[in-house]
Amino acid sequence: MALSDTKVRSAKSEDKAYKLTDGNGLFLLVHPNGSKYWRFRYRFGGKEKMLAFGVYPDISLANAREKRDEARKLVASGVDPSEKRKEVKEEQQKEFNTFEKVARDWHATNKARFFN
Missing domain, CATH: 1.20.5 (Single alpha-helices involved in coiled-coils or other helix-helix interfaces)
Structure with a gap:
């Protein structure tokens, strides 16, 4: 299920880091200290890789989705x-x-x- 800005904003820290997935490899990693990091997981050359997009709220949900779409285009074109x-x-x-x-x-x- 896709994330909403309200769900991202209201995500609370827990004892362990956890992920809120948005889809197509994009997720928000919520750390125990309350910090929230955008990450994009993808496969390239048969290996799973991860790309960091930045910290929420500096990078909004819409901005993270744009970055994910750009990265997916690069992967599709072999980059x-x-x-x-x-x-x-x-x-x-x-x-x-x-x-x-x-x-x-x-x-x-x-x-x-x-x-x-």
Whole structure:
């Protein structure tokens, strides 16, 4: 049975972590401390894998479903969503840490110390 926003919002912590399933691999993991994490379980290359989408309420039920649908499309097209996420993250890191940017940041931070 699909989750509702009310059911997600009202999920209470218990002695052990438990799952509230939404369907098509999406579930909410509720920890004993009360934190709620969106997870997506899928199979790729004959292995079961899991992808984390974030924490509720930062990621809403609707947003988690959108992310699940995007991940399912990637799996259907033969792309592992977790590998795709790693590639995107590495690309963003490369763009962020160019030599010029690091050098300019260092210069801005240290110029008063060296050039007075």
